[in-house]
Amino acid sequence: MNDTTTHGAPTRHVFEYALLRVVPRIERGEQINAGVLLYCRARSFVAARTHLDEARLRALDPDADVAGVRAALRAVEGVCAGGDAAGQAATDDAGRRFRWLIAPRSTVVQSSPVHTGLTVDPAAEVERLVGLLVR
Template identity: 80%
Template sequence: MTERHIIRPSEANDRDVYEYAVLQVVPRVERGECINAGVLVYCRARGYVAARTHLDEARLRALDPTADTAGIRAALAAVEKVCAGGDGAGQAAGDDAGRRFRWLIAPRSTVVRPGPVHTGLTADPEAETGRLLDLLVR
């Protein structure tokens, strides 16, 4: 039997719930192979949404030597811009953090797509974004 950690109210008070999804690059959809290339993190309590990306070109080329690296980098940069909001976010500029996150995690049949959404607790969503990038992508 596996031990489960029960979060006591005193432990949870300084942390907020966050959601995250891994950004996957699927260079050849018909093969179903992918590499992780970024993370999206959303924390409603803090109005925080961000994406951090890292494209490992050697791994990408192993899956598809003809992959459009520039196009994939542009798509990953666009996700970061939507998260940041402002002029770079295009039509999503006026949306709140939650709406931008939900739009970005919507299923798509493109080369860059989000994986399933997971949850956790954090006291620092920005640090959590970096931790998840290091853990799941790099």
């Protein structure tokens, strides 16, 4: 695939992303950002990058199941990565895995509404967003 325009500038692709949020006590509605889930259709790219700030989580809920939250975040990363780590979603395309992961749920790990942007490099973009919105 040619990723440059006729003027030699890199082609920017539309991407969608959602924040992964940890809501330790659903009834209180408090949350912390713990990752970014990014999908770029033009590149058939989907990825999740996570970072759990345990101190912030414990500030919201001293009894939070940190190991369980970490396992849930790793599972999201696994579904994005595909292969054996994706379980039943392994045969799904990147878009279908992204849509499944952003579906509303009432669990401790939830996704935000979806936002969009333009990028030349989806892999670099997910890293940039984690640094900006999570760390």
